Amino acid sequence: MSQAGGGGPGAVFAGGGPGAVFAGGGPGAVSVSVGGGPETGPAGPARPRVVLGVSGGIAAYKAVEVLRQLTESGHDVQVVPTAAALRFVGEPTWAALSGHPVATDVWTDADAVRHVRLGREADLVLVAPATADLMARAVAGRSDDLLTATLLTARCPVVFAPAMHTEMWEHPATRANVATLRERGVLVIEPAVGRLTGADSGAGRLPEPVEIAAFARAVLARGPAGVRADLAGRRVVVSAGGTREHLDPVRFLGNSSSGRQGYALARAAAARGAEVVVVAANVALPDVAGVTTVPVVSAAQLRDAVLAAAKDADLVVMAAAVADFRPADPRAHKIKKTDGAPAPVVLLPTADVLAELVSDRAPGQVLVGFAAETGSPGADVVTLGRAKLARKGADLMVVNEVGDGLAFGTPDNAAVVLAADGDETVIPRTTKELLAHRVLDLARAKLAGQPDVGRDTGARVTSPAEGL
Numbered sequence: 357m358s359q360a361g362g363g364g365p366g367a368v369f370a371g372g373g374p375g376a377v378f379a380g381g382g383p384g385a386v387s388v389s390v391g392g393g394p395e396t397g398p399a400g401p402a403r404p405r406v407v408l409g410v411s412g413g414i415a416a417y418k419a420v421e422v423l424r425q426l427t428e429s430g431h432d433v434q435v436v437p438t439a440a441a442l443r444f445v446g447e448p449t450w451a452a453l454s455g456h457p458v459a460t461d462v463w464t465d466a467d468a469v470r471h472v473r474l475g476r477e478a479d480l481v482l483v484a485p486a487t488a489d490l491m492a493r494a495v496a497g498r499s500d501d502l503l504t505a506t507l508l509t510a511r512c513p514v515v516f517a518p519a520m521h522t523e524m525w526e527h528p529a530t531r532a533n534v535a536t537l538r539e540r541g542v543l544v545i546e547p548a549v550g551r552l553t554g555a556d557s558g559a560g561r562l563p564e565p566v567e568i569a570a571f572a573r574a575v576l577a578r579g580p581a582g583v584r585a586d587l588a589g590r591r592v593v594v595s596a597g598g599t600r601e602h603l604d605p606v607r608f609l610g611n612s613s614s615g616r617q618g619y620a621l622a623r624a625a626a627a628r629g630a631e632v633v634v635v636a637a638n639v640a641l642p643d644v645a646g647v648t649t650v651p652v653v654s655a656a657q658l659r660d661a662v663l664a665a666a667k668d669a670d671l672v673v674m675a676a677a678v679a680d681f682r683p684a685d686p687r688a689h690k691i692k693k694t695d696g697a698p699a700p701v702v703l704l705p706t707a708d709v710l711a712e713l714v715s716d717r718a719p720g721q722v723l724v725g726f727a728a729e730t731g732s733p734g735a736d737v738v739t740l741g742r743a744k745l746a747r748k749g750a751d752l753m754v755v756n757e758v759g760d761g762l763a764f765g766t767p768d769n770a771a772v773v774l775a776a777d778g779d780e781t782v783i784p785r786t787t788k789e790l791l792a793h794r795v796l797d798l799a800r801a802k803l804a805g806q807p808d809v810g811r812d813t814g815a816r817v818t819s820p821a822e823g824l
């Protein structure tokens with residue numbers, strides 16, 4: 357079965373309505389590097405070109421929302437469904453929402469040579485959902501429809517989001533196919549665990565569309581070089597969000613951390629092939645695709661979860677805003693106004709998680725702290741961050757200036773990354789996704805056994821987006 361609109365020759369990414377700017381891109385078409393966080397959308401005149409491959413699983417309907425997410429953040433999306441996918445969601449839906457004609461076979465508009473051009477011109481190929489069958493065909497190098505042909509011609513990053521029943525996902529054939537795809541550089545998002553087609557549940561569920569779209573943006577954000585799986589085989593723990601120290605069951609001492617920076621770090625590490633655990637303190641964001649999320653509330657819970665996860669981790673990034681103090685006497689019942697003014701709140705220090713990580717660290721483990729500082733009379737944020745780094749003994753300290761609309765809850769961030777050996781790297785204001793990748797670049801260079809590529813020389817990096 358094939359479906360086509362009237363795109364005509366050359367109408368691969370062209371002809372997509374008023375915003376379409378990719379006619380005649382050709383093999384030499386320039387990829388663009390964007391700060392494509394969900395909040396900001398891509399900048400600049402050219403829109404990144406995404407091929408959204410959809411194969412024939414029950415989760416195909418969720419790909420409609422992935423398409424929406426990407427087009428709304430300004431991406432030029434060409435949908436390539438398989439014939440089986442069109443049995444779940446029809447061609448008019450894909451064509452209308454993408455603004456592009458849709459084909460499933462290589463014969464439609466043969467003069468446009470879509471089977472070659474789509475892959476060549478794309479900045480990213482994202483297959484969601486990826487069926488067991490589609491992955492098997494991709495591994496075998498088949499090109500018996502437009503999607504598999506596109507996968508063979510693509511030289512851009514390729515992301516697969518598999519979805520299927522647990523038995524199919526766990527079958528040795530599928531495991532081997534996933535391993536082969538990863539060896540070839542395909543970024544395969546781990547499916548979520550949850551409700552499947554019927555009443556059953558287990559591993560194999562497609563992650564939420566918002567997370568798949570965020571993953572795709574994180575990959576695109578790295579620009580033409582894309583995301584390399586340079587953290588493959590590494591275990592990474594990230595803490596995110598802000599802890600709450602309860603005064604009574606309904607009131608707490610907390611902070612304004614949204615968890616966005618921590619989640620961006622987790623997403624970036626997963627995109628680079630790491631096995632990631634995120635310890636999430638009161639984060640109201642969707643779980644990051646392909647990442648194990650451990651929800652916690654208090655500093656004590658966060659400590660326990662981080663120390664447990666860190667035991668066999670190569671890298672621990674403490675991005676959460678952890679309370680320094682907790683009420684000495686939290687009440688079991690709500691403190692009532694009618695009982696009169698409560699006694700003054702006595703505070704006790706909480707555990708110093710980063711210091712514990714440092715004292716317990718496994719050989720070769722890299723530890724990264726975050727310092728959210730407002731500065732104080734006589735000491736700027738970098739001076740305070742340097743003092744914190746020396747006090748804690750971590751490898752890197754990411755120093756954020758907070759307050760007055762900075763860092764907390766915002767889509768972007770700026771930081772100075774201080775290293776124990778004296779290096780100092782300025783990361784100018786950028787998206788939290790790009791900042792996350794830059795922090796991971798620096799952390800990766802510290803990992804034992806890794807070539808020292810990308811390591812800073814000590815010079816302050818001040819050009820915008822350098823190395824991002």
Ligand SMILES: Cc1cc2nc3c(=O)[nH]c(=O)nc-3n(C[C@H](O)[C@H](O)[C@H](O)COP(=O)(O)O)c2cc1C
Nearest residue numbers: 411412413414415438440441487488489490519520
């Ligand atoms: C109702 C229904 C739901 C299906 N869901 C899935 C699924 O979630 N994952 C999967 O790998 N295959 C699923 N299949 C099987 C695929 O549709 C079948 O393997 C097909 O050949 C896939 O073709 P494609 O990979 O070319 O899209 C389902 C089939 C049916 C009838």
